[in-house]
Amino acid sequence: MNGVLLAALLVPYVTAAVTLFAGHRSEVATKGIAVGGSALGLALAWVVAFAQLGDAAPLAHVFTSSRTVGPPIQLATYVDPLSAVMMVLATTVAFLVQVYSLGYLADDPRYPSYAALVSLFTGAMLTVVTADDLWMLLVGWELMGACSYFLIAHHWELADARAGAVKAFLITRTADLGLLFAIFVLGDRFDTYRISTIMRAITEAALPRDGLWLPAVLVAVAVIGKSAQVPFHTWLPDAMPGPTPISALIHAATMVAAGVFLVARTYPLFLSSPSALTLLGLVAAVTMFLAAVYAMVTHDLKRLLAWSTVSQLAYMFGALAVGAWSAAILHLLAHGAFKALLFLAAGSVVHAVGGATSMDVMGGLRDKIPDTFVTMTLGFGALAGVAPLAGFFSKDAIIHAAWEEAVHGRLVWPWVAWLLVASMVATAALTVAYSLRAWLLVFFGAGPEDVHDSPATMRVPLVVLAVPTALGGLAVTVPWILGGDRGEHLFHWSTSVLMTLLVIVTATVVLVLYNRRGREMWSAVVVPHPPIDWVWDRFLVRPVRRLALVVRAGDRDVIDAYADGAAATARGAGGLLRRTQTGSVQGYLMVVVVGAAAIAVAAGLLA
Amino acid sequence: MPLWWPLLVASLLFAIGVYGVLSRRNAVLVLMGVELMLNAVNINFVAFDAQLRDVLHAGQTFALFTIVIAAAEVGLALAIVLLVFRTHGHIEVDELRELADRDESDLGRLDHPTAGVES
Numbered sequence: 106m107n108g109v110l111l112a113a114l115l116v117p118y119v120t121a122a123v124t125l126f127a128g129h130r131s132e133v134a135t136k137g138i139a140v141g142g143s144a145l146g147l148a149l150a151w152v153v154a155f156a157q158l159g160d161a162a163p164l165a166h167v168f169t170s171s172r173t174v175g176p177p178i179q180l181a182t183y184v185d186p187l188s189a190v191m192m193v194l195a196t197t198v199a200f201l202v203q204v205y206s207l208g209y210l211a212d213d214p215r216y217p218s219y220a221a222l223v224s225l226f227t228g229a230m231l232t233v234v235t236a237d238d239l240w241m242l243l244v245g246w247e248l249m250g251a252c253s254y255f256l257i258a259h260h261w262e263l264a265d266a267r268a269g270a271v272k273a274f275l276i277t278r279t280a281d282l283g284l285l286f287a288i289f290v291l292g293d294r295f296d297t298y299r300i301s302t303i304m305r306a307i308t309e310a311a312l313p314r315d316g317l318w319l320p321a322v323l324v325a326v327a328v329i330g331k332s333a334q335v336p337f338h339t340w341l342p343d344a345m346p347g348p349t350p351i352s353a354l355i356h357a358a359t360m361v362a363a364g365v366f367l368v369a370r371t372y373p374l375f376l377s378s379p380s381a382l383t384l385l386g387l388v389a390a391v392t393m394f395l396a397a398v399y400a401m402v403t404h405d406l407k408r409l410l411a412w413s414t415v416s417q418l419a420y421m422f423g424a425l426a427v428g429a430w431s432a433a434i435l436h437l438l439a440h441g442a443f444k445a446l447l448f449l450a451a452g453s454v455v456h457a458v459g460g461a462t463s464m465d466v467m468g469g470l471r472d473k474i475p476d477t478f479v480t481m482t483l484g485f486g487a488l489a490g491v492a493p494l495a496g497f498f499s500k501d502a503i504i505h506a507a508w509e510e511a512v513h514g515r516l517v518w519p520w521v522a523w524l525l526v527a528s529m530v531a532t533a534a535l536t537v538a539y540s541l542r543a544w545l546l547v548f549f550g551a552g553p554e555d556v557h558d559s560p561a562t563m564r565v566p567l568v569v570l571a572v573p574t575a576l577g578g579l580a581v582t583v584p585w586i587l588g589g590d591r592g593e594h595l596f597h598w599s600t601s602v603l604m605t606l607l608v609i610v611t612a613t614v615v616l617v618l619y620n621r622r623g624r625e626m627w628s629a630v631v632v633p634h635p636p637i638d639w640v641w642d643r644f645l646v647r648p649v650r651r652l653a654l655v656v657r658a659g660d661r662d663v664i665d666a667y668a669d670g671a672a673a674t675a676r677g678a679g680g681l682l683r684r685t686q687t688g689s690v691q692g693y694l695m696v697v698v699v700g701a702a703a704i705a706v707a708a709g710l711l712a
Numbered sequence: 713m714p715l716w717w718p719l720l721v722a723s724l725l726f727a728i729g730v731y732g733v734l735s736r737r738n739a740v741l742v743l744m745g746v747e748l749m750l751n752a753v754n755i756n757f758v759a760f761d762a763q764l765r766d767v768l769h770a771g772q773t774f775a776l777f778t779i780v781i782a783a784a785e786v787g788l789a790l791a792i793v794l795l796v797f798r799t800h801g802h803i804e805v806d807e808l809r810e811l812a813d814r815d816e817s818d819l820g821r822l823d824h825p826t827a828g829v830e831s
Contacts, residue, residue, distance in 0.1 A: 683813040684813075686811075686812055686813030687809065687812050687813075688808070688809030688810065688811050688812025688813075689806055689809060689812075690805060690808070691733070691734055691735075691742075691805060691806060694733060694734055695734055698730060698734065
């Protein structure tokens with residue numbers, strides 16, 4: 106089984122290399138390799154993953170190990186149910202994205218590099234979810250950052266795309282420093298970099314409360330950056346100029362999901378330091394509400410979905426902060442399904458109206474792209490938490506867990522839990538409102554006439570993703586697939602009824618507003634530019650630029666001065682020497698004779 | 713015969729040769745100066761050979777050697793002088809300064825192989 110796992114890890118990397126190599130030589134071959142490679146990776150990942158679901162013993166193996174001073178750095182893998190479901194999610198979404206891209210990027214001149222980077226991205230995510238060594242995890246983690254940079258900048262002729270890519274890269278890289286230093290601290294403390302060993306040690310050692318607050322907070326900083334939470338939240342919406350399938354990949358299966366995954370993987374570390382959990386809870390409470398407000402007022406379909414991703418990720422962190430591990434993972438999976446569906450459907454809508462992403466130019470698309478309409482309706486329903494779609498169960502499980510924590514308070518201060526509950530309920534209402542608004546604006550009312558339906562390669566992935574979106578919620582009835590009995594009851598009648606009531610009330614209000622005011626349901630204030638960007642600019646970007654200026658001046662005026670001075674000296678000495686090159690042969694001879702005579706005289710005097 | 717007689721002659725001959733090389737403007741006369749210097753050396757070779765009673769007569773051998781080399785050298789040098797006369801119209805040594813280091817403004821002329829040939 107370890108061989109299969111290694112193959113599943115290597116297939117995406119090899120596919121990426123071969124796709125790049127095939128390049129433009131044969132369009133059919135490139136597309137075949139890209140899709141075939143991801144299909145093979147999907148099959149291998151499923152073979153590994155399904156054996157590991159439930160109570161199976163985790164699959165741990167060390168392939169090779171470094172022989173250096175200090176704790177060894179190992180190529181070690183560890184597949185437990187968490188890794189298994191993440192592998193399934195990542196490879197499935199990646200495969201569907203590859204199929205979808207056949208249609209979406211049919212005429213794109215940069216398709217080969219795009220397909221190769223998608224494969225590489227998948228490989229990096231698989232590396233992260235199966236790594237048992239912190240350094241190996243860091244490699245995959247950083248590789249994802251690099252891939253997201255390249256893919257967001259796919260349309261690099263657009264200034265927006267370039268700026269978004271640089272922003273995403275810089276913000277996540279800044280936050281990634283947290284992970285790097287967390288690795289240093291953990292390696293120093295436990296004398297090993299193996300995650301499973303460290304987690305077992307933390308669980309068994311009965312450490313004092315907050316004994317490991319430093320690495321926990323550092324990891325929290327890294328995941329807050331990767332998953333675009335406050336105050337690192339602005340990169341995700343600004344990454345929207347990238348191709349839409351990439352947004353599906355980043356938002357559903359890889360990049361931002363890796364943040365939630367890392368907290369879930371190192372959960373004993375967080376449980377041992379409530380201060381980090383409190384930090385996560387506060388960040389989540391602020392983020393989910395703020396992002397939902399932004400989603401309420403934006404007019405851009407893709408930015409709306411991006412803000413909703415930020416908001417839903419905050420739900421997961423909120424769940425992790427109150428100890429609802431299974432609920433968080435369940436929401437991660439459900440979100441992976443319905444957000445991939447929503448983004449791919451949004452791509453289909455954008456394709457239908459000819460490339461614009463603003464919802465102002467959409468409308469009345471209900472009859473013109475029926476497949477997209479049905480599947481996107483399911484996706485919005487799941488996002489809003491409509492029973493019995495996937496998002497309904499997972500969101501209710503999270504809200505109930507936060508309520509329990511607020512009442513019985515074991516992990517975090519009660520006021521943090523109360524804040525989380527309040528924020529979650531308010532955000533749930535806002536989520537219903539902005540989902541319904543987007544749904545109405547895109548599919549109802551008057552709209553463009555010149556609409557063309559998407560090709561089959563784009564519609565089939567939508568239908569495939571609609572199945573888990575619709576039925577995935579039933580997973581709450583089988584929580585054992587995540588392994589062990591954690592004593593968590595994920596389904597609660599009281600919460601479900603209350604949340605359904607909330608959905609109905611909010612939807613009614615929105616529909617009434619829509620009937621009364623038409624497409625401008627609430628005052629469409631221009632989205633304020635997130636002020637956090639101003640703070641970053643003032644306190645990080647500009648000081649760094651100024652520092653760069655100082656360094657440049659030092660380089661030019663100090664170091665270069667020495668180099669230039671040496672050159673000028675040599676040149677001046679050469680200038681003196683060239684005076685003697687008069688071209689007069691007899692002059693040269695005179696110098697020789699006089700010189701020889703002088704040497705002879707000197708020799709005679711000295712001897 | 714004391715050794716210093718031939719040495720004195722050789723020194724005078726060499727000094728005359730140096731003077732000729734350094735002061736004459738005519739290239740042929742410069743060559744004659746060179747010949748005088750070579751023959752001054754030959755006298756030294758022969759004089760020391762006789763003085764030291766060398767059984768192998770290395771000094772005389774080298775004198776002959778020098779004469780042969782000098783003949784070849786003069787043949788080559790006269791050919792050069794002839795070519796200089798054809799291209800420049802004169803054989804004044806102090807006028808032949810094309811190989812001098814020029815100012816940068818003159819560097820462009822180096823691209824033309826015939827530079828300096830016009831007169």
